[in-house]
Amino acid sequence: MIERACRGYEMVIKNSHEEVSRAIYEFINFCNEQSIALSTIYKLRLAMEEILVNAINYSFLDKNLHDIHIKITYDAERVCIEFLDDGIEFNPLTAPEPKDIPLDERIPGGIGIYLVKTMMDTFEYKRSNEKNILTISKKTT
Amino acid sequence: MEMSQRTVSDVFIISPKGNLDFNHATSFQEKTTALVEGGAKKVLIDFSELSFISSAGLRVLIVLAKLLQQKSGALALSSMSEQIQEVFSISGFHKLFSIYSTEDEALKNL
Numbered sequence: 001m002i003e004r005a006c007r008g009y010e011m012v013i014k015n016s017h018e019e020v021s022r023a024i025y026e027f028i029n030f031c032n033e034q035s036i037a038l039s040t041i042y043k044l045r046l047a048m049e050e051i052l053v054n055a056i057n058y059s060f061l062d063k064n065l066h067d068i069h070i071k072i073t074y075d076a077e078r079v080c081i082e083f084l085d086d087g088i089e090f091n092p093l094t095a096p097e098p099k100d101i102p103l104d105e106r107i108p109g110g111i112g113i114y115l116v117k118t119m120m121d122t123f124e125y126k127r128s129n130e131k132n133i134l135t136i137s138k139k140t141t
Numbered sequence: 142m143e144m145s146q147r148t149v150s151d152v153f154i155i156s157p158k159g160n161l162d163f164n165h166a167t168s169f170q171e172k173t174t175a176l177v178e179g180g181a182k183k184v185l186i187d188f189s190e191l192s193f194i195s196s197a198g199l200r201v202l203i204v205l206a207k208l209l210q211q212k213s214g215a216l217a218l219s220s221m222s223e224q225i226q227e228v229f230s231i232s233g234f235h236k237l238f239s240i241y242s243t244e245d246e247a248l249k250n251l
Contacts, residue, residue, distance in 0.1 A: 021164060042193065042224045049195045053163045111232050112196035118231045 007034065008073035015056040015066045015085075023070055024048055034074055036140050043119040044079055047136055050112035051083055051092075059087025059132065078121075080137040087132055091125045092117070142168050146176070152251050153181040154244070158190040161198030170201040174208060182214035183251045187244055189220035199234055206238065215239075219247040 011026060013019035027048055031041045052068065060066050069084040092113045117123050120136045127133070142165035144157040153176060161169060177184065184205070202218075209216045219241045221229070229235040241247035 017163065039224055045193070046195050046228070049163055049197075053197070111199060111234075115196060115228065115231055 006073055006075045008071070010069065010071045012067050012069050013052075015060055015068060017053075017056070019068075020049065020052045020056065023052060027072065030072060030074075031079070034076075036074075036079065040079075040138060040140050044081070044138055047116045047120055047138075048081065050116050051134060051136070054092070054112060055083065055085055055087060055132075059085055059090060061088060074140070077141050078137050078139050080135065083132075083134045085132050086130060089127050090132060091127075092134065093123065093125050144169070144172065149248055152183045152185050152248060154185045154187055156187040156190055160193040161191055161201070162193060162195045163197040166197040166201045169198070170204055173201070173205045177205070177208050177212065177214065182209070182212065184209060184214065185217045185219060185244065185247050185251060187220055188218060188222070188225060189244075191225065192222065194225050194228055196232070199228070199232060202234075202238070215251055217241060217247040217251050219244045 009026075009030065011023060013023050024045060028041060028045060031044065036044075055068060066086055069082075071082040071084075073080045095110070095113050116136065120138050122135070122137045124135045125133070142157055142161070143159060144155055146156070147154050155173065155176070157165075157169060159165070173184070186202070202216075206216050208214075217239045220243060221240065226235075226240075229238070229240065239247075239250065241250065
């Protein structure tokens, strides 16, 4: 059996745009340190932005600050990102696919999660203990 | 967001730099809306210096396209990186816009 070093980190951000920027900045630095291909970093970064912005815009019905936990693991073959928040239940896997809608009928929004689902290798959602847990992964090799 | 602007005959060419993401989409929308409200009818977005676009960026391009449509104007996009082309392709947005490989090609068709 090949033993592979597993790297990663965890961080907690608040539900604000500034905090999303901080999370993305840290993540890009981590990916660069691991020499992950730029085309893969692009897709992972996009996924992180879409999921976090979606969460802060739609998950929290009050105006209080909430924690969003982010856990990154990388085993030299795959990057895995877990997002955990205490927002309202939302399963992105059930969101409608907005492709092929004419310009006149397009309503802004809806495309981000579709991009993530298409660009990632795995996309899992579960609701546990009143928390949303979204996990995505992408091969890097 | 940082972007340069120039004109070639009656075409307004906008070159956004860096990231057209959730942080920069609003300022891009404000600047492009002001341009169209100021009378620009033919607009070309030059993507050559843009390294990243997310759905927030796609949304403001839709807003710009709709605004130009209302004013009987035209919008073209050019010089996209491979990654950005892929975002357009996956989202189906490549069917909604006139996209050209080079600025020259876009100018000929606008």
